[in-house]
Amino acid sequence: MTQFATLVEDILFSLEYVAGAHRLPGWDASLTREVVQQFARFAEAEVAPADEASDREGCRFEDGRVRMPVGLVRAYRAYVEQGWPALELPEAAGGQAVCGAVAGAITEIFAGASHSLQQVVGLVPGAARTLLRFGSEAQQAKWLPRLASGEWLATMALTEPGAGSDLSGIRTKGRHVDGGWTVEGEKIFISGGDQDLTPRILHLVLARTGNAASGVKGLSLFLVASHDDDGNRQPITVGRIEEKLGLHASPTCQMLFDHAPAELLGTDGGGLAAMFTMMNRARLDVALQGVAHAARASRIAAAYAATRRQGRAPGQAGAAVLDAHADVRRMIDEAEALAIGGRALSHVALVEMDLDERPELVDFLTPVSKFACTEAGIRAVNLGIQVLGGYGYLREYRVEQALRDARITAIYEGTNGIHALTLATRLLRNADGAAATAFAAFLASEGAGEALATWQAARERMLAAPDAAKAAHAFMLLTVDAALSAVWLRLERNAAHAPDPERLLRLARLQRAVLPARLRYHADLMAIALTARAGMGPVA
Ligand SMILES: Cc1cc2nc3c(=O)[nH]c(=O)nc-3n(C[C@H](O)[C@H](O)[C@H](O)COP(=O)(O)OP(=O)(O)OC[C@H]3O[C@@H](n4cnc5c(N)ncnc54)[C@H](O)[C@@H]3O)c2cc1C
Numbered sequence: 001m002t003q004f005a006t007l008v009e010d011i012l013f014s015l016e017y018v019a020g021a022h023r024l025p026g027w028d029a030s031l032t033r034e035v036v037q038q039f040a041r042f043a044e045a046e047v048a049p050a051d052e053a054s055d056r057e058g059c060r061f062e063d064g065r066v067r068m069p070v071g072l073v074r075a076y077r078a079y080v081e082q083g084w085p086a087l088e089l090p091e092a093a094g095g096q097a098v099c100g101a102v103a104g105a106i107t108e109i110f111a112g113a114s115h116s117l118q119q120v121v122g123l124v125p126g127a128a129r130t131l132l133r134f135g136s137e138a139q140q141a142k143w144l145p146r147l148a149s150g151e152w153l154a155t156m157a158l159t160e161p162g163a164g165s166d167l168s169g170i171r172t173k174g175r176h177v178d179g180g181w182t183v184e185g186e187k188i189f190i191s192g193g194d195q196d197l198t199p200r201i202l203h204l205v206l207a208r209t210g211n212a213a214s215g216v217k218g219l220s221l222f223l224v225a226s227h228d229d230d231g232n233r234q235p236i237t238v239g240r241i242e243e244k245l246g247l248h249a250s251p252t253c254q255m256l257f258d259h260a261p262a263e264l265l266g267t268d269g270g271g272l273a274a275m276f277t278m279m280n281r282a283r284l285d286v287a288l289q290g291v292a293h294a295a296r297a298s299r300i301a302a303a304y305a306a307t308r309r310q311g312r313a314p315g316q317a318g319a320a321v322l323d324a325h326a327d328v329r330r331m332i333d334e335a336e337a338l339a340i341g342g343r344a345l346s347h348v349a350l351v352e353m354d355l356d357e358r359p360e361l362v363d364f365l366t367p368v369s370k371f372a373c374t375e376a377g378i379r380a381v382n383l384g385i386q387v388l389g390g391y392g393y394l395r396e397y398r399v400e401q402a403l404r405d406a407r408i409t410a411i412y413e414g415t416n417g418i419h420a421l422t423l424a425t426r427l428l429r430n431a432d433g434a435a436a437t438a439f440a441a442f443l444a445s446e447g448a449g450e451a452l453a454t455w456q457a458a459r460e461r462m463l464a465a466p467d468a469a470k471a472a473h474a475f476m477l478l479t480v481d482a483a484l485s486a487v488w489l490r491l492e493r494n495a496a497h498a499p500d501p502e503r504l505l506r507l508a509r510l511q512r513a514v515l516p517a518r519l520r521y522h523a524d525l526m527a528i529a530l531t532a533r534a535g536m537g538p539v540a
Contacts, residue, residue, distance in 0.1 A: 004048035006040035009499040017494040019347035046078040047113035054249035066194040066251045076197040080150035088125040093144030104350040112292035115405045116249035120192035126278035127154035134266035134274045157187045157205040168215040174207035182259040193253025194238045201226040219271035222262035246404030283370040286413040287346040290377030293406040297384030298335035335383040338376035344487045360438035367419035372480040374409035420476035424468045451485035471529035478522035
């Protein structure tokens with residue numbers, strides 16, 4: 001088994017030199033280094049060692065309450081004692097107000113140590129941001145310190161049996177009653193809907209306040225506390241926790257809200273807009289979960305392949321180490337490039353989000369990063385298993401757990417199919433294509449001329465197509481290639497600052513050769529999908 005070790009230098013290089021985090025107001029490189037190193041030490045010592053046993057132990061559902069694996073309860077206690085819940089929260093609420101870019105670095109480290117724990121705990125900053133943007137002063141004063149203290153965790157409760165990708169199907173009702181609101185209905189798949197890490201939970205619930213036909217315009221966002229101010233439990237029950245492929249240490253709850261007292265957050269009917277504040281960053285966090293899996297899998301694969309001996313290789317006497325074989329090197333290189341490219345792409349998006357100068361570019365890069373990095377995580381973990389051969393399929397090296405855990409990232413926070421559809425429709429067309437134009441400008445400013453030309457031609461074809469949805473997947477793949485082309489040029493230009501410049505330059509040269517071919521391939525698939533005759537069905 002390979003010990004979990006954080007790639008602190010790789011992360012800092014990517015943030016500072018590739019994403020240009022120094023442009024952020026008040027950026028402090030040495031403080032960032034200190035925070036990231038300190039969190040890495042915490043994750044390595046307190047979180048990662050508990051993750052394997054927690055995966056085996058899983059969550060239990062006893063007497064209507066959820067019990068988390070004991071190792072994660074201990075790890076969370078240490079997380080609170082060291083003050084980590086307050087990291088991203090405003091100073092006025094007792095927080096340290098680090099920017100999103102630094103928080104993103106922490107997300108990758110945390111998810112690499114335990115995706116399950118990070119996923120349950122990691123909803124707090126999004127809830128805090130939503131409170132800051134849409135909450136009244138009284139709501140902020142009441143809830144932010146509670147979240148900063150680590151005594152409360154937060155959930156994001158959207159999904160229902162009839163409302164998954166399409167939230168217009170939400171039936172949970174928000175009712176105006178004397179002196180406030182109540183929420184009534186069923187939510188499913190709610191991560192951390194109950195847990196015993198914290199005594200209290202703040203649920204952010206999307207519920208219908210308009211009539212049944214009001215679609216997403218009739219949705220409002222509510223704060224629903226698990227307990228009232230006197231410590232009494234509110235009428236919120238967990239019906240069951242789901243059995244699932246991975247994330248065994250993260251409880252996925254079916255929840256019933258039975259006229260639970262609630263506070264409206266933001267305006268009546270403004271629920272979706274408020275929820276998007278939480279979701280946009282959450283999507284980049286999910287992207288970073290993908291990066292965390294890719295980075296960990298490529299590291300395990302490289303370490304294993306450097307020592308295991310099988311077969312003969314040209315120029316080597318005796319049995320060769322695995323990484324002397326071209327096919328094994330191919331897999332290790334690809335897995336590592338997926339981690340480095342994905343990390344750089346999501347860091348670029350995070351820094352742009354913090355800068356808030358080009359919101360259209362952030363709108364565009366968010367779904368592209370979510371898609372690119374989650375698919376990268378799954379692919380890299382799969383490659384990791386292949387490099388280890390039979391041992392990869394066994395539990396011992398824990399890449400099999402990584403495959404089980406990573407798989408969800410392509411499904412939650414909007415399925416990758418829905419993100420591809422959004423890109424191909426709304427983001428190409430809305431506001432005269434402002435988001436797409438911002439992306440084209442980004443490609444141009446990075447000197448990714450060939451990628452830009454191919455992408456612009458594809459953009460025109462998609463705009464002219466009567467049914468762009470048929471080619472949405474291929475167009476997303478092509479867009480990911482274009483984004484990575486730009487990002488790898490940045491990586492190459494800044495390679496001198498990387499922890500291992502030679503290795504980075506070698507991978508960058510490889511990407512320079514591979515990405516144009518992939519762009520052409522995906523452009524061809526897109527064209528086939530667009531011109532597919534009736535009866536053939538969508539392709540690619
Ligand atoms: C482990 C886990 C944790 C989760 N945590 C949370 C949570 O904390 N809070 C929460 O609210 N939800 C949570 N979810 C729910 C998750 O966000 C949904 O599963 C996801 O949004 C997809 O919805 P669905 O499962 O109903 O799939 P569907 O919407 O039924 O989609 C099924 C398939 O059809 C495709 N599809 C659907 N509609 C379209 C369309 N219009 N065009 C093209 N393709 C389409 C999708 O891309 C997908 O491939 C979680 C789920 C899991 C499994």
